[in-house]
Amino acid sequence: MSRFEQFKHSYAYDPKYKTRAAYFSMEFAIDQPFKIYSGGLGFLAGSHMRSAYELNQNLIGIGILWTFGYYDQIRKGNQEMDSLFQEKIYNFLEDTNIKFTIEVDGHPVWVTAKYLAPEVFNTVPMFFLTTNIPENDYLAQCISNNLYDADINAKVAQYILLGQGGAKLLDELEYNAEIYHMNEAHALPAAFHLYNKFGRNLDEVKKHLVFTTHTPEEAGNEKHDIQLLDKMGYFEGVPLAEVRKITGIDGEEFSHSLAALRMSKIANGVSALHGEVSRGMWNKYDDICPIVSITNAQNAPYWKDEVMYEALGKGEDDKLIARKKYLKKKLFETVADQTGKLLDPNALTIVWARRFAAYKRADLITKDKERFERILASTDRPVQIIWAGKPYPMDYGAVSIFNSLVHLAKNYKNLSVLVGYELKLSKKLKQGADIWLNNPRVPREASGTSGMTASMNGAINFSTNDGWIPEFANGENAFVIPRPDLSKPIHEQDAEDMNSLLDMLENEIIPMYYDRPEEWLQMVKNSMNDVLPFFDSSRMASQYYEKVYNY
Incomplete structure (x- = not known):
């Protein structure tokens, strides 16, 4: 033996x-x-x-x-x-x-x-x-x-x-x-x-x-x-x-x-x-x-929100919406505890959370200061953004980006940067996100699995067309940033991606969330349905x- x-x-x-x-x-x-x-x-x-x-x-x-x-x-x-x-x-x-x-x-x-x-x-x-x-x-x-x-x-x-x-x-x-x-x-x-x-x-x-x-x-x-x-x-x-x-x-x-x-x-x-x-x-x-x-x-049994999927399976839209709002409130308790900021569960909430590395471009959305501030300043269509992630401690460039976002967030009531991005916080962020933002440089992301578990919790992916996204996104379950011209220098690709990101956010995502809630809900349901079973690790x-x- x-x-x-x-x-x-x-x-x-x-x-x-x-x-x-x-x-x-x-x-x-x-x-x-x-x-x-x-x-x-x-x-x-x-x-x-x-x-x-x-x-x-x-x-x-x-x-x-x-x-x-x-x-x-x-x-x-x-x-x-x-x-x-x-x-x-x-x-x-x-x-x-x-x-x-x-x-x-x-x-x-x-x-x-x-x-x-x-x-x-x-x-x-x-x-x-x-x-x-x-x-x-x-x-x-x-x-x-x-x-x-x-x-x-x-x-x-x-x-x-x-x-x-x-x-x-x-x-x-x-x-x-x-x-x-x-x-x-x-x-x-x-x-x-x-x-x-x-x-x-x-x-x-x-x-x-x-x-x-x-x-x-x-x-x-x-x-x-x-x-x-x-x-x-x-x-x-x-x-x-x-x-x-x-x-x-x-x-x-x-x-x-x-x-x-x-x-x-x-x-x-x-x-x-x-x-x-x-x-x-x-x-x-x-x-x-x-x-x-x-x-x-x-692993879907570990990650997915059972209550949301039960409501989805029974066609109980009101329960699905109520559960998502409840999960947003639970996330916002953590945000308040860490940052002292009280976020609004009715406001469109964008989350960028993953390992901090330069090619993942955590701060891309902030690079056009004028447009970024215009989005943040809106009172009739409010937008909230939360960042989280762990840079490698010796990657001083990544740590610097993290810290620059911390200082940026001090100036806005609707920006927050969280620490302690581990399994528990990751699940909370996915449950509380309306939009899961993922904007790595193409083709640097081999897979990028965080968006899968975000979909399992009623968040809609907003991503560059890299990694697993080409296998998932079908025009009705995610927002996909068009590929830049990869023959251009990196800084030009970044500018192209930034402009596409902000265009889609201002002209597609925010209007759908606030003006066409039935369409938004359908996209949430499409995302939840389409991520399973293929993107379950079984x-x-x-x-x-x-x-x-x-x-």
Whole structure:
């Protein structure tokens, strides 16, 4: 009997999903109390683990137990954001009593794993690796301190922990995974562990390894100095000449994604559009695996508002409208608590909330000051805007944009910027939004799943035509900003998008909300109906078996 028996699934596997798979991810957004995620990658992974449980799949999750999480977003005295790194305690995790070593930078590092049982948050069995144990010195303990550590050596050590440590944990558990699924290339050291395990036979590795890429630009895929990776133990003792041979990387810059594409049997992009972009981006390289598309999705049972859907199903429009207004009021209690501003539940409420990154352009709507102020100044057709999101703490440009919006909001009673954008606040914002604004630069957004869960809560998407939107928007369920001329310089594309955004807001969205409420309600209902079932992650989790695991 394998050691995995004491941690096994609580159900009989559906025969369609009997292939044993292990899903490796740097972050999982599973539930509010478990703060080991930063943004969309984690939200996606958490939904996957929930849907895999609901479908009785033979899947487990492998992650890292971040001692300080990502960070707690708080405020300075002047209302600007600050980052609090606070130790997290999770009594709902169980000790596995499994300990083993990995080698990092020529030194043995002890690793243990904590276990998340399925019944805690309705997920498949999950295991979280940590080096924060007494057997390690301070430096080794710090490897699992902070998600996405800014220090390059620490970051590489974290990848070794996830990939090599996760693969070794599976050996210790005697899980005998048939599929090692890398959610992004962070876990690539697992491939070199398998390479050693299978007698340095790359064909055997390829039978077991699959890869999901989320990055739509080659420059955005991580690269590191190959000598540094070798010194740190990233390749688990495989000689550098052999690493170059099996990955096809001859230079000094090691592309993790390119190596993953050459060592996997199959890979996938995370929307139909992203699959096309990825194939165009990578097909110029030899020996890469096929790249298919599996559009990201979110777990509807966790995210959708049941009361709204019940009213929708019964055709009870009055109840649907009343529920939405109630949810807006609940959100506005949080806004009042954080900012001291009392928002109007009858006013059109626009929410921009997601990970703060430059290409997502949080402040695009503010760039034409005259038009922006005209919209905000209207008393007969009031508009309220709420921003929220966590910049990477070391991304000073993104932090600066966040803080500039904080100071801008001080001058207006109908602008608010919230801190603490985690699962709980995310759900509240989606429930309270009339418009879910999403304006990344095309084609930078691989998927952009926040709009899916907004639709599940009666919010209408207002988005650039990127990521999942081309698969969803049909002219009757969302407002879509036309694509700019992508041959133009970036600043001209931004200006074009800004003008289109403000034109649509002034000439289509605001008039419909205030003058044609029946039309608005129909669009809300269309959005709620059209987002399900395709953008529920049960479809996505099924497709991973059909298109990737059983390939």
